[in-house]
Amino acid sequence: MDIKYNVEFVCPDNPRYIAWCAKNKKRYNKQSPKRDPHVAIYQLALRKWENVIRTLLSQLINEEKNRILRYSKYSSYSNYREIDFIGKLQSNSLMLCEIKLKEHYHTSLSAKQSGWAQLNKSISIAAHQFSDIGGLSICVDMSAIFTLKQLTDNDSQHQTYCHYQDIPSYFSLQPYTKNTLWLNSTEIADLAMQNDLLTGDEVNNLKKLFEVYKDPLSLLAGNQNNHVTNRPFMMLKHFNHK
Structure with a gap:
């Protein structure tokens, strides 16, 4: 027997959602x-x-600001699912979007990696109340910001990025088409700084945060190097006692 849900979209600052x-x-x-x-x-x-990406999307796409999916069985406890971005199409249909920041560009991703696993579940729940609803996975290749090399030659040879101004074309497709588009983090960073959404320092600092996230000991090593650099004569003590 199929589960029947009571479904609605609420805003992120909804008191019950916050609680x-x-x-x-x-x-x-x-x-x-x-x-x-x-x-x-x-x-x-x-x-x-x-x-930032959500704000940039809203400059191109008519945004549904109530992007928290509330669902429950009738007369039961409510659960919630956050949707990263919801576009309202001309046909009054909704496009649920999952935003994924990826370390590398990949020509193929699993449903979980691309965000389609989350989208499929959200769409299936929302379909109890909304008849015309689709999804779109938006992946951002962060390797340029993190200054990483591509994992394989195959991925580097088949990189196909969607330019920012071309994003609306994906929202004009049939809502049931399961698409995944890739954005280049360099273009996103440039747009973010132009629109005062990020500073240059914040863009550069993300690389440092990423390095510490990957290797926490690098922070300790960096502090030790800075300590020696700031006290250059400290090393002379070792030679004086030899």
Whole structure:
């Protein structure tokens, strides 16, 4: 027997949604070990990039600001799913978008990696109330910001980026077409700085946060190097005692 949901979209500052998030965060903190603060800072920076992309999308696409999917069985406890961006199309249909910041460009991604696993579930739930609803995966190749090389020659030879101004073409497609588009982080960074959404320092700092996220010990090594650099005569002590 299929589950029937009561479905609606609410805004991110909905009091019940905020309370639900706080409750789940408290439960998560009890069950999980304490997180590395550097990881939390890095993830916060990524969230800001997602907000930037959402703002840039809203300059091209008619945005549905109520992007939190609330669903429940009738007369039961509500659950919520955050949708990164929702576009309202001319046909009054909705396009649910998942934004993924990826370390590298990949010619093929699994449903989980591309965000389509999340989209499929959100679309199936929303379909209980909305008849014309589709999805779009928006992946951002962050390798230029992180200054990383492509993993394989195959990926580098088949890089196909969607330019910012061409994004609306994906929203004019049939809503049931499962598309994944790739954006270049260099173009996004340039647009963000032009629109005062990010500063140059914030763009450069993300690379440093990424390096610490990948290798926390690099921060310790960096501090030690800075310590020696700032006290150049300290090393002479070792020679004086020989």
